[in-house]
Amino acid sequence: MTTQTSTQDARVQRVGYGLSVGAAVSIVLILAPSNDAVRLAKVTPIAALVLLAVAVLGGLAARTGKAALYLAAGGLALVAAVLQLVQFGQPTNWIGGNGSTAALLAGFGVGFIGLFYAARAPRNSE
Amino acid sequence: MSTASATQQATPDSADEIDHGRGARIGLAFVRITIGRLWIQSAGWKTPPAFGRDSETGLFKYSTYAVDYPVFGPFSWLMENVVLPNFTLFGYLTLLVEASLGAFLLVGLATRFWAIVGMGQTVAIALSVLNGPNEFPWTYYLLFAAHVVILVTAAGRTAGLDGVLRPRWLQSSGRPARLLMKLS
Numbered sequence: 001m002t003t004q005t006s007t008q009d010a011r012v013q014r015v016g017y018g019l020s021v022g023a024a025v026s027i028v029l030i031l032a033p034s035n036d037a038v039r040l041a042k043v044t045p046i047a048a049l050v051l052l053a054v055a056v057l058g059g060l061a062a063r064t065g066k067a068a069l070y071l072a073a074g075g076l077a078l079v080a081a082v083l084q085l086v087q088f089g090q091p092t093n094w095i096g097g098n099g100s101t102a103a104l105l106a107g108f109g110v111g112f113i114g115l116f117y118a119a120r121a122p123r124n125s126e
Numbered sequence: 127m128s129t130a131s132a133t134q135q136a137t138p139d140s141a142d143e144i145d146h147g148r149g150a151r152i153g154l155a156f157v158r159i160t161i162g163r164l165w166i167q168s169a170g171w172k173t174p175p176a177f178g179r180d181s182e183t184g185l186f187k188y189s190t191y192a193v194d195y196p197v198f199g200p201f202s203w204l205m206e207n208v209v210l211p212n213f214t215l216f217g218y219l220t221l222l223v224e225a226s227l228g229a230f231l232l233v234g235l236a237t238r239f240w241a242i243v244g245m246g247q248t249v250a251i252a253l254s255v256l257n258g259p260n261e262f263p264w265t266y267y268l269l270f271a272a273h274v275v276i277l278v279t280a281a282g283r284t285a286g287l288d289g290v291l292r293p294r295w296l297q298s299s300g301r302p303a304r305l306l307m308k309l310s
Contacts, residue, residue, distance in 0.1 A: 018285060107229035110230065
């Protein structure tokens with residue numbers, strides 16, 4: 001079912017681009033003052049670097065369709081999210097964020113891992 | 127078949143366009159992502175390990191509202207006798223649930239499940255703070271309503287991971303895939 005497959009691939013690519021743009025746009029939050037009303041998530045310089053790397057990897061994955069790049073983007077975001085969740089509120093906090101930083105990174109993490117699964121899963125209909 | 131009904135079938139009804147059109151899909155994705163961002167921001171001020179207990183601020187302060195300004199007797203009892211004495215565990219659970227709500231609703235994965243979790247969390251928050259000082263009850267009614275919209279429209283299927291992964295889950299005969307079909 002070539003048409004179905006190409007439709008599905010296009011859908012994966014579209015969501016891949018969407019998540020990449022989302023990660024890139026989230027970097028802007030680094031400029032937000034610590035006023036809760038406007039700062040949707042705490043983005044520190046290190047978190048911004050992680051988001052940039054995730055956005056680039058995710059964008060490349062969407063462009064090339066390579067599942068391994070989705071895995072790299074998702075894995076990086078997920079590792080950073082877990083690290084942030086564990087270190088939040090502790091004396092050592094490498095990323096320097098809080099629970100919102102962890103949640104944001106986790107979102108992109110599960111998103112790109114999901115796309116990895118979608119891009120590599122066997123297609124029974126073919 | 128009457129002429130009127132035949133004409134109706136031939137031309138798409140304008141109500142259908144409103145129900146299923148591009149604007150509706152964008153709107154649903156917007157609601158889901160906005161609510162996801164709400165939970166992400168909310169996870170930012172649940173600060174471990176004390177969660178405000180040492181300074182009587184933050185999550186601890188709002189949790190004590192359930193006892194000081196009771197909304198529902200049994201819930202106040204539960205908070206006073208179970209939650210507050212074990213506050214560190216409760217704090218970590220709250221942080222984990224709200225961070226997960228934000229993450230999964232943001233990308234639209236297992237959306238209907240997380241919408242139900244969001245409704246439960248909204249009820250728990252409302253039962254804690256609804257009678258508290260400076261609270262606007264409609265905040266929680268509207269938050270609950272937004273989760274109902276996300277649930278009944280399966281909003282993750284629009285511009286979300288559910289929309290991408292459901293065709294894969296449909297092809298799989300495994301139990302996790304069947305479960306995820308229901309949760310998405």
